[in-house]
Amino acid sequence: MVRRWRFSAVAAAAGVLLAARELISGSIGGAAILLAFFLLLAFLVSPLYFPxxxxxxxxxxxxxxxxxxxxxxxxxxxxxxxxxxxxxxxxxxxxxxxxxxxxxxxxxxxxxxxxxxxxxxxxxxxxxxxxxxxxx
Missing domain, CATH: 3.40.30.10 (Glutaredoxin)
Structure with missing residues (x-):
């Protein structure tokens, strides 16, 4: 069961880390865009997207x-x-x-x-x- 969610978890974690890096550098808009992109990617590669x-x-x-x-x-x-x-x-x-x-x-x-x-x-x-x- 964990293997099914591995790619989604990696995408979501990457998004959080990259968004945090952007926030630290002061770019709130960049952080929001990165986080939204990676969360969308996590959804698209998850079992939730498939019937x-x-x-x-x-x-x-x-x-x-x-x-x-x-x-x-x-x-x-x-x-x-x-x-x-x-x-x-x-x-x-x-x-x-x-x-x-x-x-x-x-x-x-x-x-x-x-x-x-x-x-x-x-x-x-x-x-x-x-x-x-x-x-x-």
């Missing part, structure tokens, strides 16, 4: 991800509100999901890995995934 897994009655495409992954963040951001159409599964929280990803990605835990209709796709481009959504 929670839900039990779906109908099969939904699955996106396997992990906190701190820049490619997962890029995909999540590009999908916007469409991200809720997918089942998001954190491979650091679910060992069975990590095994599925290793099976698709030649033994590696490469994320994001998307499973649509039983076929797995490793690190697909957001544009490709949006096109798949339009076709479905």
């Amino acid at each position: 929670r897994p839900v039990t779906a009655t109908a099969p939904r495409p699955v996106i396997y991800w992990r906190p701190g992954c820049p490619y997962c963040l890029r995909l999540r951001t590009a999908l916007g509100r469409r991200a809720s159409r997918f089942q998001w599964v954190d491979i650091w929280q679910d060992p069975a999901a990590a095994a599925i990803v290793r099976g698709i990605a030649d033994g590696n835990e490469t994320v994001p890995t998307v499973v649509i209709g039983g076929a797995g796709f490793v690190n697909p481009s957001p544009r490709w995934l949006k096109e798949k959504l339009r076709q479905a």
Whole structure:
């Protein structure tokens, strides 16, 4: 559980330290901007930014991800509100999901890995995934 929040904690701590340094040098505005930037970054790489897994009655495409992954963040951001159409599964929280990803990605835990209709796709481009959504 701690590993899931590591990147967020580092970003938040860096923001606090850099903001404190700016405050000491007398730049209140600079400190506020730095703190806001790093807290936003901490939120974006945290598990809070990704949709929670839900039990779906109908099969939904699955996106396997992990906190701190820049490619997962890029995909999540590009999908916007469409991200809720997918089942998001954190491979650091679910060992069975990590095994599925290793099976698709030649033994590696490469994320994001998307499973649509039983076929797995490793690190697909957001544009490709949006096109798949339009076709479905």
